[in-house]
Amino acid sequence: MSQAEILRFARALMQAYDVVGPRRKKGRISLGTLSDAADLELEFPPSVHSPKKFLFPHWDELFRFKLEGNVLLEPESAAPPRIIFGMHPCDLHAVKILDDCLFEGETDSTYRAKREATLLIGVDCVPDEHCFCTSLGTDRIANGFDLFFHRRDDSYLVQTGSDQGRQLLADHAPETMAGAHEAPLALQVKQCESHLQFPTESLPLLMKDAYEDPIWKRLGTDCLGCGGCTLLCPSCYCFNVQDKLELDLKEGQRVRTWDSCQFDQFAKVNNGDNFRSSQSDRQRHRFYRKYKYLWDQHQRTACVGCGRCSRECLARIKPTEVLNELFSQTPPQQLETSPGSEYQPQMARVERIEVISNDDRLFRLKVPASFNFLPGSFLQVSVFGLGEAPFSIASPPDGSDEIELVVRRAGALTQALHRVRSGDRIGIRGPFGNGYPLEKMQGKDLLLVAGGRGLIALRSLMLSLLAKRDNYGRITLLCGARSIETLLFQEDLLAWHRSGLIDCRFSVNEQGNSWGIPATDVSYLFRDLDINASRTIAAVSGPPEMYRQINPLLFRLGLPDEEIYLNLERHMKCGLGKCGKCRINNICVCECGPIFPYSSVKHMAEAIER
Amino acid sequence: MKTRIGFFDFTGCEGCQLTVMNLENDLLQVLQLVEVVEFRELMSEEVSEIDIAFIEGSITRRQDRERLQTIRERSKILVALGACADNGGVNLLASNQDVASLRQQVYASDAEHLQTFTPLPLHRVVKVDYRIPGCPIDGQEFLAVMQALLLEREPELPNFAVCVECKLAEYPCSFDYGEICLGPVTRAGCRAICIEGGDRCRGCRGLVDNPRTSPYHKVLEEHGLSVQEILEQYRIFHIGEE
Numbered sequence: 001m002s003q004a005e006i007l008r009f010a011r012a013l014m015q016a017y018d019v020v021g022p023r024r025k026k027g028r029i030s031l032g033t034l035s036d037a038a039d040l041e042l043e044f045p046p047s048v049h050s051p052k053k054f055l056f057p058h059w060d061e062l063f064r065f066k067l068e069g070n071v072l073l074e075p076e077s078a079a080p081p082r083i084i085f086g087m088h089p090c091d092l093h094a095v096k097i098l099d100d101c102l103f104e105g106e107t108d109s110t111y112r113a114k115r116e117a118t119l120l121i122g123v124d125c126v127p128d129e130h131c132f133c134t135s136l137g138t139d140r141i142a143n144g145f146d147l148f149f150h151r152r153d154d155s156y157l158v159q160t161g162s163d164q165g166r167q168l169l170a171d172h173a174p175e176t177m178a179g180a181h182e183a184p185l186a187l188q189v190k191q192c193e194s195h196l197q198f199p200t201e202s203l204p205l206l207m208k209d210a211y212e213d214p215i216w217k218r219l220g221t222d223c224l225g226c227g228g229c230t231l232l233c234p235s236c237y238c239f240n241v242q243d244k245l246e247l248d249l250k251e252g253q254r255v256r257t258w259d260s261c262q263f264d265q266f267a268k269v270n271n272g273d274n275f276r277s278s279q280s281d282r283q284r285h286r287f288y289r290k291y292k293y294l295w296d297q298h299q300r301t302a303c304v305g306c307g308r309c310s311r312e313c314l315a316r317i318k319p320t321e322v323l324n325e326l327f328s329q330t331p332p333q334q335l336e337t338s339p340g341s342e343y344q345p346q347m348a349r350v351e352r353i354e355v356i357s358n359d360d361r362l363f364r365l366k367v368p369a370s371f372n373f374l375p376g377s378f379l380q381v382s383v384f385g386l387g388e389a390p391f392s393i394a395s396p397p398d399g400s401d402e403i404e405l406v407v408r409r410a411g412a413l414t415q416a417l418h419r420v421r422s423g424d425r426i427g428i429r430g431p432f433g434n435g436y437p438l439e440k441m442q443g444k445d446l447l448l449v450a451g452g453r454g455l456i457a458l459r460s461l462m463l464s465l466l467a468k469r470d471n472y473g474r475i476t477l478l479c480g481a482r483s484i485e486t487l488l489f490q491e492d493l494l495a496w497h498r499s500g501l502i503d504c505r506f507s508v509n510e511q512g513n514s515w516g517i518p519a520t521d522v523s524y525l526f527r528d529l530d531i532n533a534s535r536t537i538a539a540v541s542g543p544p545e546m547y548r549q550i551n552p553l554l555f556r557l558g559l560p561d562e563e564i565y566l567n568l569e570r571h572m573k574c575g576l577g578k579c580g581k582c583r584i585n586n587i588c589v590c591e592c593g594p595i596f597p598y599s600s601v602k603h604m605a606e607a608i609e610r
Numbered sequence: 611m612k613t614r615i616g617f618f619d620f621t622g623c624e625g626c627q628l629t630v631m632n633l634e635n636d637l638l639q640v641l642q643l644v645e646v647v648e649f650r651e652l653m654s655e656e657v658s659e660i661d662i663a664f665i666e667g668s669i670t671r672r673q674d675r676e677r678l679q680t681i682r683e684r685s686k687i688l689v690a691l692g693a694c695a696d697n698g699g700v701n702l703l704a705s706n707q708d709v710a711s712l713r714q715q716v717y718a719s720d721a722e723h724l725q726t727f728t729p730l731p732l733h734r735v736v737k738v739d740y741r742i743p744g745c746p747i748d749g750q751e752f753l754a755v756m757q758a759l760l761l762e763r764e765p766e767l768p769n770f771a772v773c774v775e776c777k778l779a780e781y782p783c784s785f786d787y788g789e790i791c792l793g794p795v796t797r798a799g800c801r802a803i804c805i806e807g808g809d810r811c812r813g814c815r816g817l818v819d820n821p822r823t824s825p826y827h828k829v830l831e832e833h834g835l836s837v838q839e840i841l842e843q844y845r846i847f848h849i850g851e852e
Binding site for chain 1: 636639640642643753757760761769770771773774777778780781782783785794795818819820822824825826828829
C-alpha cells in the first residue's frame with residue numbers, strides 16, 4: 001500500500017469504525033480516536049499508554065442499577081466497533097497476555113465485548129532506550145493481529161492475520177486485496193540498548209530462589225509507590241470495583257477502575273491488616289507477577305519489554321537492571337536452561353536395585369537435589385533412545401535425596417531399565433502431580449485400600465504415616481493382589497502387620513496360596529470392617545475396576561465423597577499439563593492429580609465409569 | 611425532611627465556596643436532596659440546627675474561635691472545606707514570622723484594632739469530622755463527599771499520589787522539564803489540574819497517608835535541592851508539618 005492508498009483506506013475505515021491511532025499530545029504519543037485520516041502516523045515512538053486503555057479501560061461500567069423499589073440491573077452496553085491502527089508488536093503480545101488472563105476460567109465478558117468488537121492493526125517500530133523486547137522475543141509477532149503493516153521503502157506490505165483482517169481489506173481497500181500476493185519481508189533485526197544478560201527461559205529458575213533476595217528491600221526504599229509502572233503496563237489488569245451514584249442518588253453504575261499492587265491499600269483488609277505491608281513486598285510482587293507466576297501457568301512472562309514502567313519511573317527502577325543484578329548474583333550452573341528445558345531430564349545415579357517380584361524391581365536413586373512431594377506423586381524416567389515413562393514414587397517424602405521407584409518389566413523401556421546396574425545413571429524429571437493430603441490426614445483415622453500395583457503409591461503414604469505414627473488415629477490397610485507372587489513389598493507388609501501399629505488385611509485371588517489366606521478379592525475385606533466414618537479418610541489406589549467395585553462399599557460405610565481419595569493414574573506423558581494424553585474430560589491428571597478426592601471427579605464421565 | 615447544610619467562612623479567599631457555586635447544574639440537582647440553610651454568599655438567614663456544616667478558611671482571631679465553636683455546637687457533622695480550613699493552607703506561610711511586625715506590615719495604621727494571631731486550621735479549635743482538601747477544593751470531590759454523607763457512608767479521599775492522575779491522563783512528568791513537583795507525595799483527587807495547565811504540583815491537597823519522603827527527597831536532591839529548599843517546598847501549603 002502506498003501512502004495515498006493508506007489514507008484512502010483509513011478514510012474508509014473511519015466511516016464504519018471508531019479508528020484509534022497515535023496522536024501527539026503534549027509532545028508525546030498518545031493513542032486516541034482519530035478525527036482526520038491525514039493524522040494517521042505509522043511510524044512513531046512507543047505511546048504513553050498501551051492499547052489497554054481501550055480494551056480494558058480505566059473506567060469501565062460493569063452494569064447500571066436503580067435504587068428505588070427493586071434494584072434493577074441493566075446489562076452492560078455493547079462495545080463500539082473499533083479499530084486500533086498502530087499496534088507495535090509488544091502491544092500485540094500484551095493483548096495475548098490479557099486474553100490468557102481474562103478469558104481463563106470465568107471469562108471476563110466486559111473485556112470480551114470490547115475485545116471482540118476491536119480489530120487490531122499492527123505496525124513495526126524502532127525500539128528506544130527503555131525497550132527490551134528483543135530479550136523477550138516480543139519485538140516481532142506472527143499472529144494475534146488482523147492486519148500488520150510492514151514498512152518497505154516508501155510503501156507498506158500488508159500482512160493479513162485473520163479472516164476479519166482479510167475482510168477489512170476486501171471491503172475498504174479492494175484494490176490492495178486484489179493486488180499481487182507477495183512474499184513476506186525478511187525479518188528486521190532490532191537493537192535494544194536495554195537487554196537481559198541471560199535467556200528468558202532462565203527467568204523462572206532465577207525467580208525461584210530470589211524471593212528472599214535483599215534486592216527487593218532496596219527497591220522498596222527507592223520506590224515512590226506511585227503505581228505508574230502498573231498503570232502504564234500493557235498487561236497489568238488488577239482492578240477495583242466501586243459503585244458510583246448519580247447526583248439524584250436514585251441510580252448508579254458499578255464500575256471497575258484500574259488499581260495497583262503498588263498502592264498502600266491494595267492488599268489491606270477490613271481489620272487494618274495489610275498482606276503486603278511494605279513497598280518491598282509490593283515491588284517483589286510486581287516482579288513475580290511479571291516474570292514468574294504467569295510463566296508457571298503459561299510458560300511466558302507477563303512482561304513484553306515495552307519499557308513503559310521504566311520510561312515513566314521517577315525512581316528510575318528498570319526491570320532489566322533488577323533482573324540482570326539478580327542474575328549476576330546467582331551461580332551460573334543453576335541457570336543452565338535453554339528452550340525445551342522443561343523436557344530435559346536431570347541425571348540420577350542408581351544406588352541399589354532390589355528384585356521384589358518376578359517382574360518388579362525396586363530402584364533406589366540418588367537425585368541431584370532433594371525435593372518435596374506428596375505420596376502419590378510421580379517421576380518421569382528416561383532411557384535415552386527408548387523414551388520416557390511415568391512411575392509412582394514408592395518412598396516417602398522424607399527430605400532425603402534418595403528416592404525409590406518400582407519398575408515392572410513390560411515393554412522395551414522397562415526391560416531396558418531392568419538391565420540397568422547399580423552405579424548407572426538414568427534420566428529423571430519431576431516430581432509431578434498432586435498426592436494424598438498428608439496434612440489433612442493428621443488426627444484422622446485412615447483407611448488405605450490397595451489393589452495390585454496401586455500399593456506402590458500407598459507404600460509412600462504408609463511410610464509417611466508410620467514416620468509420624470502418633471499424628472494419626474487408627475490406620476487400616478486393605479491390600480488385594482492376584483497372587484502372592486505379584487504381591488509387592490511383602491516384607492514391608494508382614495512387618496507392618498506384625499508391628500501392630502496398623503490393621504493389615506490381605507486378599508489374593510489364587511486358591512491354595514502360600515500365605516494360607518482364603519481366595520477372595522479386596523471387596524471381601526470390607527465385610528468385618530469397623531470404622532468411624534465421621535473421622536476417617538480413605539486413600540484408595542488400584543485399577544479403575546477396583547474403584548467401581550469398592551466405591552459403593554465406601555459410601556455404604558458412610559464416607560463422604562470429599563474424604564475418599566482415589567489414584568487415577570493415566571499415561572502422563574509430558575507431566576506439564578500440555579500433551580493431553582492424561583486428560584480426563586477437562587483436566588490433566590499430571591497437573592491436578594493423579595490423586596483426587598472423589599468429589600472433584602465424580603462428575604467426570606471419563607474418570608471411573610467405563 | 612431534607613438534609614440541612616450550611617456554608618461558613620473564616621480567613622480565606624472564599625474560592626472553595628465559589629467552586630461550590632460554580633457547580634451550577636450539578637448544584638441544582640443536589641438541591642433536590644438538601645436544603646441550604648446558611649450560605650453567606652447566597653442568603654442572610656440563620657438557623658439553630660444544621661446537619662452538615664462546610665467550613666472554609668482558617669482561624670485567626672479570638673472572635674472567630676468562638677463563632678466556630680457555636681457552629682460546631684449547632685452542627686451534627688462538620689467538614690473542613692479546603693486547605694485553609696484543613697491544615698492552615700497558604701495562610702500559614704507567615705507562621706515563622708513575628709506576628710506583631712507582620713500585622714504592622716499588612717494592616718499598617720489599622721494594626722491596633724485588628725488583633726490576629728497565627729492562623730489555625732479548624733481541627734486545632736474544634737472537632738472536625740471530615741475534610742475536603744485542596745486550594746481550592748475540587749468540585750466533584752465535594753459532591754462525592756456530600757453524596758457519601760447523605761448515604762451515611764464514610765467519605766473516602768484517594769490515598770495515592772497525584773502522579774497517578776498524571777499517568778492516567780498521560781501528562782508528561784514535571785521533573786522531565788526540570789520542574790520541582792510535589793505530585794509524588796501529594797494526595798490525588800484534583801485530576802492533576804495544575805499539571806494539565808502547565809504548572810507543577812505545589813501540594814495544596816496535603817500529603818498522602820504514607821508519603822515516600824525518603825526516595826522523594828533523593829529525587830529532589832538529584833535535581834539539585836538542598837534540605838532547606840526541600841522543606842521550603844513543603845511550606846507553601848504547610849504540608850507535612852502538622
